[in-house]
Amino acid sequence: MSVVGTAIPAGTDTPKPPGVGLNVAPVIYISLLVAACKLAFFIADPYPSFHFGDSGAYLATALVKWIPPDRSFSYGFLLRPLVFGSHSFGPVLAVQVLASGVASVILGIVLLRYFRARPAVAAAFACLSAIEPIQLMSERFVMTEAVATFVFALYVWAALAFVASKRILTLLAVQILGVICVSLRYSFLPVVLLLSVVLPLLAMYKRPRNSWRCTVVRLAVAVLASQALLAGYRHLYGGLAHTKPAYLSRDGDFLVADMAPIVTPQDFPVAGERSLLFQKIKIPLHNIANRRLHRWVDGGLCQAILDIAKGDEELANSLASRTALRAMKRDPGGVLRLGFSTYRDFLRSRSMNWALQLDEGHFVGPTQNDVKMIRDWFRVDALDRRYESVTKRWHGTAAPWCSLIVLIPWLYALEMFWHRRSVSAFDWLLLLSAFCLLGSAIVPVEIANPRYLVPLPWLAVLIAGVMVTRCAQSANQPMRGGQSG
Numbered sequence: 001m002s003v004v005g006t007a008i009p010a011g012t013d014t015p016k017p018p019g020v021g022l023n024v025a026p027v028i029y030i031s032l033l034v035a036a037c038k039l040a041f042f043i044a045d046p047y048p049s050f051h052f053g054d055s056g057a058y059l060a061t062a063l064v065k066w067i068p069p070d071r072s073f074s075y076g077f078l079l080r081p082l083v084f085g086s087h088s089f090g091p092v093l094a095v096q097v098l099a100s101g102v103a104s105v106i107l108g109i110v111l112l113r114y115f116r117a118r119p120a121v122a123a124a125f126a127c128l129s130a131i132e133p134i135q136l137m138s139e140r141f142v143m144t145e146a147v148a149t150f151v152f153a154l155y156v157w158a159a160l161a162f163v164a165s166k167r168i169l170t171l172l173a174v175q176i177l178g179v180i181c182v183s184l185r186y187s188f189l190p191v192v193l194l195l196s197v198v199l200p201l202l203a204m205y206k207r208p209r210n211s212w213r214c215t216v217v218r219l220a221v222a223v224l225a226s227q228a229l230l231a232g233y234r235h236l237y238g239g240l241a242h243t244k245p246a247y248l249s250r251d252g253d254f255l256v257a258d259m260a261p262i263v264t265p266q267d268f269p270v271a272g273e274r275s276l277l278f279q280k281i282k283i284p285l286h287n288i289a290n291r292r293l294h295r296w297v298d299g300g301l302c303q304a305i306l307d308i309a310k311g312d313e314e315l316a317n318s319l320a321s322r323t324a325l326r327a328m329k330r331d332p333g334g335v336l337r338l339g340f341s342t343y344r345d346f347l348r349s350r351s352m353n354w355a356l357q358l359d360e361g362h363f364v365g366p367t368q369n370d371v372k373m374i375r376d377w378f379r380v381d382a383l384d385r386r387y388e389s390v391t392k393r394w395h396g397t398a399a400p401w402c403s404l405i406v407l408i409p410w411l412y413a414l415e416m417f418w419h420r421r422s423v424s425a426f427d428w429l430l431l432l433s434a435f436c437l438l439g440s441a442i443v444p445v446e447i448a449n450p451r452y453l454v455p456l457p458w459l460a461v462l463i464a465g466v467m468v469t470r471c472a473q474s475a476n477q478p479m480r481g482g483q484s485g
Contacts, residue, residue, distance in 0.1 A: 006022075007101070018345060025119075026108075026112055026119035026122060026123070027105070027108070027109060027112070027261055030105055030108040030119075030122060030126045031105050031118065033123055033127050033130075033262060034101050034104045034105050034108075034126055034127060035101060036102045036103075036129045037104075037127055037130040037131050038097050038130055040099065040191075041131070041136060041391060042093070042097055044389075044390040044391070045140060045141065045390045045391040045392075046090075046093065046388040047386050047389060048089035048093060048140060048141075048142060048380065049137075049140045049141045049142070049240055049360075049361055049385075049386070049392075050141065050142055050361060050366065050370075050374075050382060051141055051142075051143055051344050051359070051361055051364070051451075052070060052361075052364050052366045052367065052368065052370055052382075053103075053364075053366075053370065054143055055141065055142040055143060055370075056366065056367065056369070056370040056373065057071050057076075058071070058072070058075050058079060058142055058143070058144070059074045059076070059079065059083070059142060059370075059373060059374070059377075060076070060080070060373070061075075061077065061080075062076045062077070062079035062080040062082075062464075063080075063083070063084070063233060063373070063377060065080075067240045067241040069241065069243075069248065069249040069250040069313075070248055070250040070251070070253070070254065071248075071251070071254055072144050072183060072184050072185060072186075073183075073240060074142045074180070074183040074184055075143075075147060075184055075235065077421065078147065079092060079142070082095060083120060083377075083378070087377060087378055087379070088378060089142070089378060089380065092142060093139065093266065093373075094142075095147075096146040096147060097139045097140045097146075098449020099147055099149075099150035100130070100135055100136070100138075100139050100146045100149065100150065101130060101147055102148045102150060102153070103125045103129070103135075103149050103152075103153040104127070104129040104130040104458075105126060105273075106153040106154065106156075106157050107125060107126050107129045107153065107458065107461060107462050107465070108123060108125065108126030109122075109124040109157070110156065110157060110160060110462060111125060111126075111462070111465045111469065113160075113464065114164065114426045115426065115465070115466050115469050115470070116469065116473070117465060117466075117469040118469070119199065121469055121472070122465070122469060123463035124465075124482070125461055125462070125464065125468075128257045128461050128464075129458060129461040129462075131394075132401075132458070132461060133391075133394050133395045133397070133398040134395065134398060134401075134451070134453065134457045134458050135149055135400060135454070135457055135458060136391055136394065136395070136452055137359070137391050137392060137394075137395040138451075138454065140389075141393055142290055144185055145185075145451065145454045145455075147184060148181065148184040148185045148188070148454060148455060149454055149455040149457075150187070150459050151177060151180050151181050151184060152181055152282070152455040152458070152459075153455070153458060154177055155174065155177040155178055155181055156429075156430075156433065156459070156462075158170060158173050158174045158177055159174050159195060159199055159429055160426055160429060162174055162203065163199065163202050163205075163425050163426060163447070164426075166203045166214070168218065169170075171199065171200070171218060171221060171222055171225075172221070172225055174195070174199065174222075175196060175222065175225040175226045175229055175418065176229065177264055178192035178195070178196070178226065178229075178321075179192070179226075179229040179230060179232075179233050182233065182247065183231065183233060185454075186247055186248055186251065187437075187440045187441070187444075187452070188440075189247065190246045190436050190439065190440050191433055191437055191440070192226065192230075193434065194224070194430070194432060194433075194436050195432070196222045196223055196225075196226035196227075197219065197223060198429075199218075199222060199429070199430060200215050200218035200219040200221075200222050201215065201219070202425040202429055203215065203218060203425070205424070205425035205428065206379075206425070215272065227269075231245070232235070232244055233247070234247060237249075237355045239482050243314060244314070249313075249314070249317060250313070250317050250361065251317070251321065252300045252317040252318060252319070252320035252321030252322075252323075253295060253305075253316070253317055253320050254295060254326065254444070254446075255321060255324040255325075255444060256294075256301055256302065256305070256320035256322070256323050256324040257291050257292070257294040257295035257300070257301060257302055257446060258283050258291055258338075258443075258444050258445055258446055259324045259327050259335070259338070260291050260294040260300075260301050261285060261286050261287070261288050261290075261291070261334070261338060261408065262291065262327050262328075262331045262335065262338065263285060263301065263323060263324070263327045264327070264330075265278055265432070266326075266330075267323050267324075267326040267327040267330065268305075268319070268323050268326075269319060269322045269323065269326065270308070270319070273308050274284065277304050277305065277308050277388060278304075279309055280299075280303075280304035280308070281299065281300070281301055281304045281396040282298075282299030282300075283297065283299050283300050283301075285301065288338065288341055291446035291447070292446045292447060295446060301320075302316075302320060303318050305320050305323070313355060320466075330419055335443060338443065339439070339442045339443040340442075342441075342442040342443070342445060342447070342448045343406060343442045343448070345447070345448030346402055346403055346405075346406045346442070347403045347406070349399045349400070349403075351448055352398075352399035352402045352403065352448070352450065353396075353399050355447065355448060355449050355450055356395060356398060356399060356450060357396070357401075358395055358449070359395075359449065359450055359451045360387060360392050360395060360396070361385050361387070362385075362387065364384065365383075366382045370382055371383060371460040398450065402450045402453070402459075404460070405453055405456055405460045406441075406442075406453070406456075407436060407458055408434065408460040408463055408464065409435050409463075411467070412427075412430070412431055412434065412463045412466075412467060413431060415467045415470070415471070416431065417457055419470050419471075419474060422470065422473075422474075426476035427466065430462065430463055430466065431460065431463075433459060434456065434459055434460070435462060437453075437455070437456045437459065438453075439454060440452075441453050441456065
């Protein structure tokens with residue numbers, strides 16, 4: 001994953017080998033500009049923020065090694081050395097700002113190395129990434145988003161490096177980074193599974209067909225490594241949480257609540273309990289706005305299933321998961337309608353303005369336990385919510401940007417079609433990743449939430465840089481812009 005300058009022959013998918021045409025000067029400039037952006041915002045807003053109850057769960061993992069049943073545990077263990085001795089959120093913010101800054105620098109490197117962007121273009125989009133409002137705000141929250149975006153940036157960089165080099169060791173590095181992504185955010189699972197199959201195929205894009213034997217070997221290595229690592233992670237989680245091997249022990253509850261509008265009595269796997277289950281449900285199922293209530297409120301679908309399971313949470317989660325999957329198989333059109341409805345909310349400024357406020361910490365306050373834990377350990381008043389900080393004001397203006405984020409994959413597809421003769425395997429990697437992340441943000445969710453888009457904002461800025469670069473190249477070389485690589 002070395003940094004190579006922009007002097008690469010037009011129409012070449014594979015960049016020059018490491019060490020040939022190496023130019024670190026643009027990377028140094030990009031790093032300095034990104035550092036200046038991050039430092040300016042950090043000086044203006046050095047205060048920690050919380051999103052309850054996620055932040056409380058992560059801090060409980062850090063302080064007492066509690067394994068949450070429905071959230072990442074690896075982030076909590078990352079927090080532990082930062083907060084355990086310091087009794088301060090300062091190290092957390094510093095690490096997250098640094099991670100976010102490195103992710104922005106990686107974006108610039110990717111534009112230089114794999115898309116032959118001019119240094120000025122790469123620097124401009126790296127700086128745009130550095131001040132992107134969703135990621136910028138996430139740096140201040142005790143949440144997984146900033147670290148998850150950093151690991152995802154490494155994951156994309158490694159994936160591009162594999163497509164360029166076709167090295168097995170790089171392919172294994174991709175799978176390891178993918179599992180780390182999943183450990184931070186369960187929503188990464190679809191893209192990690194997809195790319196474990198797609199990457200070996202992209203490595204032979206526009207290559208001689210007689211290379212199929214190598215492709216089969218790479219495909220086998222990728223799939224086996226990915227499945228082995230994911231199985232190991234499931235067993236690790238199960239061992240730590242004292243449950244069966246799983247990604248999360250309450251994933252079924254979330255999924256059935258997300259699918260509540262299409263759930264019918266026939267979807268519940270225990271036929272003899274169907275009537276009783278639906279008698280216990282007091283919140284209307286078909287109203288899509290009620291999905292959050294079905295997860296958290298008495299009278300909702302999840303609570304009704306837990307009652308049927310007589311309080312056995314493991315059984316209730318299994319029943320919820322099976323119910324949701326049966327509903328999805330029975331009514332795939334309904335799943336698409338739910339996804340379309342959520343997608344449409346991302347395009348509505350009113351919905352986005354409300355969701356942005358939710359992500360800033362409005363509407364959901366801390367529990368008494370959260371207040372006590374944060375006050376006793378960190379000497380910080382969790383009730384003192386700083387809603388008027390520079391970062392949050394900037395984040396509050398991001399509704400149009402959220403709408404653009406969910407449109408960017410479609411715009412990228414159109415741009416790739418327009419310049420189809422110069423499209424590379426690198427473009428397909430980014431496009432497939434973008435659509436997969438978009439799907440994860442609109443289908444298995446209860447509302448249209450900008451926070452669920454992470455890390456798509458980082459990828460959207462990268463894609464925008466790719467499109468600008470190719471359009472500029474096409475304009476500068478009108479006779480050659482459509483030639484194939």
